[in-house]
Amino acid sequence: MIEKAQKNDIREILAIIDESKLEMDENNNPQWSEENYPECKIPNDIEKGNLFVYKEKDKIKGFIVIEKDTREYDDLIENSKKEAFILHRLAIKKSCQNQGFASSLFQFAEQKAKKEKIKVLKADTEKRNLKMNHFFKKLNYIEKGTFNYDDYPGTYIYYEKEIGEEK
Numbered sequence: 001m002i003e004k005a006q007k008n009d010i011r012e013i014l015a016i017i018d019e020s021k022l023e024m025d026e027n028n029n030p031q032w033s034e035e036n037y038p039e040c041k042i043p044n045d046i047e048k049g050n051l052f053v054y055k056e057k058d059k060i061k062g063f064i065v066i067e068k069d070t071r072e073y074d075d076l077i078e079n080s081k082k083e084a085f086i087l088h089r090l091a092i093k094k095s096c097q098n099q100g101f102a103s104s105l106f107q108f109a110e111q112k113a114k115k116e117k118i119k120v121l122k123a124d125t126e127k128r129n130l131k132m133n134h135f136f137k138k139l140n141y142i143e144k145g146t147f148n149y150d151d152y153p154g155t156y157i158y159y160e161k162e163i164g165e166e167k
Helices: 007-026 039-048 101-115 130-138
Strands: 002-004 051-056 059-068 084-092 120-126 142-147 156-162
Touching (some): 002 101, 007 051, 007 059
Antiparallel strands (some): 051 059, 059 084
């Protein structure tokens, strides 16, 4: 079941982040290498109601942040000006990977977009994050180019996916 994260979910979320950081480090992916990132974002994500967890038997299997586009990509790369959601901070518990939880979270984001008449999903990932880049392509996200953040390590591939109307 996918639901909004609550404050009492933070401990499990942080444990998944720790696992993900280790995996990223092993794969020479600097995406979450900054100290205290993304941990520092989680309380605010929960407070804003943008962090969603996939729970099964009261255990978190993974999570994703789905937020309205704040035009954060405008200074970085050419991107759609349509109403959009930005997808951030996806992570799946290591023991739960390759079981469809990430796909379910992305399907949830698409359904939420359709219900709210959002036309585009936007996301990015570091170019060395081979798993995520493969995943975006598998889900028919279109690679629109690369960019670098001024204050953050790595080169990022930016993706978009157009969403159809809910019938």
